[in-house]
Amino acid sequence: MATLPDGTRLVVPVLAASGGSTRSTVAHLLADELACTGDTVVADLSPRLASPWPTWTTDAHAEGLAAIPPDQPLTRSAIRHAAAIRQSESARWSVLTDTREWHAAPLDLPSDPAAWYQLAAAGGWQVLIADTAHPAAHDLIESRCSGAPSLTQAWCGLPFTVPVLCAQSSAAGIQALQQAVMVLHAEGLPLQRTVVALSAAADGRLPAVAKAAATMLSARTAAVVHLPHDADIRAHGLSAQPARIRARTRQAARELATAVLAAAHDSYGDPLPDALQPAARPHPAA
Template sequence: MGLSDAARLVVPVLSATGGSARSTVAHLLADELATAADTVVFDLAPRLASPWPAWISGTQAGGLAALPPDRPQGRLDIRGAVAERQASGGAWGVLTDGREWNAAPLTLPDQPAAWYQLAAAGGWQALIADTAHPMAHDVLESRCSGSPSVTRAWCDLPFAVPVLCAQATAAGMQALQQAVMVLHAEGLPLQRTVVVLAATADGRLPAVVRAAATMLSARAAAVVHLPHDPDIRANGLQAQPARIRARTRQAARELATAVLTAACQSFGDPLPDAPQPAPLSAVAVPAV
């Protein structure tokens, strides 16, 4: 299942807490989506809290610092800022802040529409956003204060399929179930949300995890179990592709298939063309 050249899929990878394998899921999903679409991962975490900058160390990519917000950017400029990774099904890119640790923090936009616009200008078909905000807290804070919700803004983007990550533990399930209740209360699109449960060890999943997966399968588009992988656990994003277990790759393929299926079932099969910016109306310039 591939995307047409004019289609654009948005996959915000979300979690209610840290340590939910969010970046690993984004990485594995990009490996698989690259076979179906021109794919990029945008790293939205602060530089010193993100695993991505270390991953692009030594590459020639300029990263986010090469895209100053006060200067127009062409497609070649945007593509040149992205580091490339070779996967078995094709290459994909990652845009992160790869500068030294002591560089001054960049001022990055909070609104998902800005990142969507950047992906559109770069010409990518699939945007995977490795988000950093605590999703459930963000939605609840928005509900209580009336301020805009970043989570809702991601879900409202054209052709967005959220991926919600959690550890396959009792604590992880508690955080996940609270997050799902918040999403449901706010009317966010659970029916096109894919849930990923990341195992922390080999062996049979705890009963509480199996029960939660059964409950979630009736509400979410799909529930995918990501098995424990020693090389990923030890090396994170630096894990060698050849050493990643076959069952991990199978889970990543199931995840990519679930995302594409949810998109087509929600928006149409094949996925419609991405919306184009409306042309600016002509402005009359008075004669001097």
């Protein structure tokens, strides 16, 4: 994969209609691959005790999200120092997560995707992968009924965004995925630049319901990528060493990252245009 030009930015919100859809695993595998194309950060949006990222990123030097106060000016070095570092087979990438002990009071983190976009831009990262926590389809229906802003719409509306919609390749997972796609289509969200990631729940042939769904979704979305069952990830999570991830899992992750980049180029141009940069805060008068 070619590297992203300097000054560009790519946003990849990893979404799902329900829990257990392997969002975090997909976000991790994407970061492993996209880190080769540009400076990459994963934003962990889950509550600390519901997130795998603190245990996946045992970086003693990372101060975590608690070191980024939302009401004070920040320097790039302070933002970068708060991020934990992960190492893939060929590149390093960053994680913004809550690294404190379990008994610490919950952080008051912003829900607005624009705040995370600005944080990634201020930190100098080119690729922002957001491991979201909200149920995408329910979020959209709730927004339609209440008139309140939708997180899914806000993520998809950010500049240079390619959403990744995750589901398990089971009957229940495919049903939730198909309902989510119908909702996204009804709300006018950009299915043409959305990539679907279907994760196998077990070894063996792909279930017929997953094959049928992939055929249907291939005509409505940018791409459908199948992620194979990986026993080591199931047993140990992604705190395991990169070398322990199966070759076919790595190949599927590379196909997923390639599909994301292709969708970005088809939608925004190849090469990607320069992204807007946050303005520097002026120094106070002496």
